[in-house]
Amino acid sequence: MNIYDVSERAGVSIATVSRVLNGNSNVSEKTRQKVLTVIKEIGYTPNIFARGLGLNTMQTIGIMCSDSSDIFLSNAVYFLEQNLRKNGYDSFLCCTGNELQNKKNYLKLLLSKRVDAVILVGSSFLETNHKDNNYIFEAASKVPIMMINGYLNHPNIYCTLCDDRQAIYDSTCKLITEKRNRILFLYHSKSYSSLQKLNGYKDAIIFHKLFLQEDLILQCPHNIQEIQNFLNKHFENGLRFDAVIAAEDLLAVGTLKFLKSKGIVVPKMVNIIGYNNSLLADCCEPELSSIDNHVEILSLTTVTSLMGVLTGITVPNKTTISNDLILRGTTDFVQ
Amino acid sequence: MNIYDVSERAGVSIATVSRVLNGNSNVSEKTRQKVLTVIKEIGYTPNIFARGLGLNTMQTIGIMCSDSSDIFLSNAVYFLEQNLRKNGYDSFLCCTGNELQNKKNYLKLLLSKRVDAVILVGSSFLETNHKDNNYIFEAASKVPIMMINGYLNHPNIYCTLCDDRQAIYDSTCKLITEKRNRILFLYHSKSYSSLQKLNGYKDAIIFHKLFLQEDLILQCPHNIQEIQNFLNKHFENGLRFDAVIAAEDLLAVGTLKFLKSKGIVVPKMVNIIGYNNSLLADCCEPELSSIDNHVEILSLTTVTSLMGVLTGITVPNKTTISNDLILRGTTDFVQ
Numbered sequence: 001m002n003i004y005d006v007s008e009r010a011g012v013s014i015a016t017v018s019r020v021l022n023g024n025s026n027v028s029e030k031t032r033q034k035v036l037t038v039i040k041e042i043g044y045t046p047n048i049f050a051r052g053l054g055l056n057t058m059q060t061i062g063i064m065c066s067d068s069s070d071i072f073l074s075n076a077v078y079f080l081e082q083n084l085r086k087n088g089y090d091s092f093l094c095c096t097g098n099e100l101q102n103k104k105n106y107l108k109l110l111l112s113k114r115v116d117a118v119i120l121v122g123s124s125f126l127e128t129n130h131k132d133n134n135y136i137f138e139a140a141s142k143v144p145i146m147m148i149n150g151y152l153n154h155p156n157i158y159c160t161l162c163d164d165r166q167a168i169y170d171s172t173c174k175l176i177t178e179k180r181n182r183i184l185f186l187y188h189s190k191s192y193s194s195l196q197k198l199n200g201y202k203d204a205i206i207f208h209k210l211f212l213q214e215d216l217i218l219q220c221p222h223n224i225q226e227i228q229n230f231l232n233k234h235f236e237n238g239l240r241f242d243a244v245i246a247a248e249d250l251l252a253v254g255t256l257k258f259l260k261s262k263g264i265v266v267p268k269m270v271n272i273i274g275y276n277n278s279l280l281a282d283c284c285e286p287e288l289s290s291i292d293n294h295v296e297i298l299s300l301t302t303v304t305s306l307m308g309v310l311t312g313i314t315v316p317n318k319t320t321i322s323n324d325l326i327l328r329g330t331t332d333f334v335q
Numbered sequence: 336m337n338i339y340d341v342s343e344r345a346g347v348s349i350a351t352v353s354r355v356l357n358g359n360s361n362v363s364e365k366t367r368q369k370v371l372t373v374i375k376e377i378g379y380t381p382n383i384f385a386r387g388l389g390l391n392t393m394q395t396i397g398i399m400c401s402d403s404s405d406i407f408l409s410n411a412v413y414f415l416e417q418n419l420r421k422n423g424y425d426s427f428l429c430c431t432g433n434e435l436q437n438k439k440n441y442l443k444l445l446l447s448k449r450v451d452a453v454i455l456v457g458s459s460f461l462e463t464n465h466k467d468n469n470y471i472f473e474a475a476s477k478v479p480i481m482m483i484n485g486y487l488n489h490p491n492i493y494c495t496l497c498d499d500r501q502a503i504y505d506s507t508c509k510l511i512t513e514k515r516n517r518i519l520f521l522y523h524s525k526s527y528s529s530l531q532k533l534n535g536y537k538d539a540i541i542f543h544k545l546f547l548q549e550d551l552i553l554q555c556p557h558n559i560q561e562i563q564n565f566l567n568k569h570f571e572n573g574l575r576f577d578a579v580i581a582a583e584d585l586l587a588v589g590t591l592k593f594l595k596s597k598g599i600v601v602p603k604m605v606n607i608i609g610y611n612n613s614l615l616a617d618c619c620e621p622e623l624s625s626i627d628n629h630v631e632i633l634s635l636t637t638v639t640s641l642m643g644v645l646t647g648i649t650v651p652n653k654t655t656i657s658n659d660l661i662l663r664g665t666t667d668f669v670q
Binding site: 074078094106113253 | 410412417
């Protein structure tokens with residue numbers, strides 16, 4: 001008999017059982033009684049409930065991400081695994097791709113392997129059609145679900161997000177204050193995170209009473225050479241801009257290369273701001289000003305929350321981390 | 336009763352059982368008889384041996400890599416997972432770090448989850464002390480082990496490698512032919528792959544009867560800023576060179592930035608060649624000439640071999656893929 005059996009028979013989450021066992025007050029009296037009754041019935045000995053003390057848990061956390069070749073995601077996974085290992089947990093990573101059915105299959109597979117919790121990394125796990133998120137809610141009735149850069153409202157889902165909207169809003173405002181008024185916004189995928197960033201851009205334009213020009217919002221390819229061709233085509237059709245905000249560093253680097261090929265001087269004629277503050281920001285020339293979304297802190301916070309959940313400490317369901325703009329050579333702000 | 340039981344009782348690998356079932360001739364008569372006897376004894380029905388036809392396999396492949404934030408490894412994992420999924424297999428990734436004990440624990444964990452095979456990605460799974468590889472040999476007695484960029488001699492271990500030594504040898508020879516005679520070799524980790532690359536460099540120098548200068552072989556940091564500081568210190572101590580071969584693109588980009596900061600013109604005064612032909616090669620300026628180790632082909636070949644092993648086709652234990660030097664702006668070879 002283990003905590004899984006208690007959770008299943010009582011029809012509550014493991015986190016709830018754990019809270020009851022730890023005398024945590026954040027459980028209704030009714031639920032507390034239900035759990036205690038099951039424990040009595042099946043002869044479960046709560047005092048062996050401690051990590052590693054013979055409890056029938058695998059000490060394994062499932063991690064899901066959509067694309068292991070994405071720099072932000074692979075760094076998040078790296079920090080998650082490092083910190084889980086420090087806490088005595090192994091982890092399994094499933095790279096699901098973007099198909100909903102594959103995401104569902106993988107989550108099922110992880111649960112069948114009796115992982116202690118699942119971490120969903122990246123906003124691509126938020127489906128536009130809210131009903132499509134049901135498989136996550138179902139899983140949350142069995143194990144704690146942690147989300148990085150996604151938010152779903154459920155008592156057993158714990159989310160850590162960076163404030164993408166605010167970061168892009170602040171950077172756009174900064175560019176406007178610096179007298180830039182044709183600011184191009186570039187994004188690639190229509191993920192939740194991209195849409196948040198786009199909202200930040202739009203809100204800043206509107207706040208400053210500038211005219212929101214849809215032709216300055218472009219969905220572009222995800223390959224440095226293709227971005228250059230893409231921008232070249234728009235340029236020939238008359239597109240002009242004096243600043244760029246890109247939803248990812250890769251898009252910013254492609255833009256920088258395009259501008260240099262046209263003899264347009266960065267940052268003098270065009271300012272560029274990227275997103276993620278990745279390795280790429282250090283490689284290009286001039287080096288790229290970029291928004292740091294603190295991937296290491298996001299991952300650390302997620303692991304800290306998870307350890308809290310698994311040991312019955314009350315953990316907030318939503319933690320939001322602010323982002324910082326790291327200024328380098330592609331902007332010429334007076335600091 | 337399933338193929339695992341047959342394999343265990345007969346004391347042969349799953350691949351061997353599979354070969355017997357498929358009438359493959361690459362099995363000794365003695366082994367064939369042993370397998371058939373076990374099958375008869377335990378009542379295993381060979382005609383249900385087909386992928387997905389009710390066989391008690393999880394259709395899951397375990398993948399191990401040492402560091403998910405490494406660009407080469409994370410790309411390999413991405414292509415492996417994509418191609419495994421196309422073949423109807425799920426996969427679990429374990430990022431083990433570099434500690435031997437963690438690698439052992441993870442391999443054990445994967446086997447306990449009854450994966451159909453394990454893929455070890457990257458040469459960091461080859462320990463310098465050969466005895467330390469025993470845990471891999473033990474695992475190979477249970478399931479097929481696939482290695483990418485590593486080679487161990489065992490009938491149930493299948494290896495796909497890129498010829499790192501040859502690629503660096505060829506590039507070094509090319510630089511020498513182009514009248515470069517103080518060629519700096521930069522590497523970061525002392526992995527099997529790095530040592531192969533170093534051998535290629537040394538062999539080329541010796542073949543061309545140049546003097547092998549140990550001060551031109553440097554183990555350097557793995558961070559663009561730190562590489563610049565590192566080279567600056569050596570430069571102040573008198574280090575001079577007219578070409579650089581780096582074991583990874585990141586090291587080449589750091590070198591390029593250092594040279595530019597000193598006003599040393601690339602490629603006119605110094606040629607630079609990187610390794611991996613990664614995203615970074617496209618970001619810097621001039622763009623980086625780099626050796627392409629065909630990560631996608633390596634991954635595809637590994638999956639093809641694995642599917643062969645699992646269906647009983649005879650698969651070579653070692654497949655070596657040649658690498659190509661992709662010329663860009665940091666070299667000025669007459670083509």
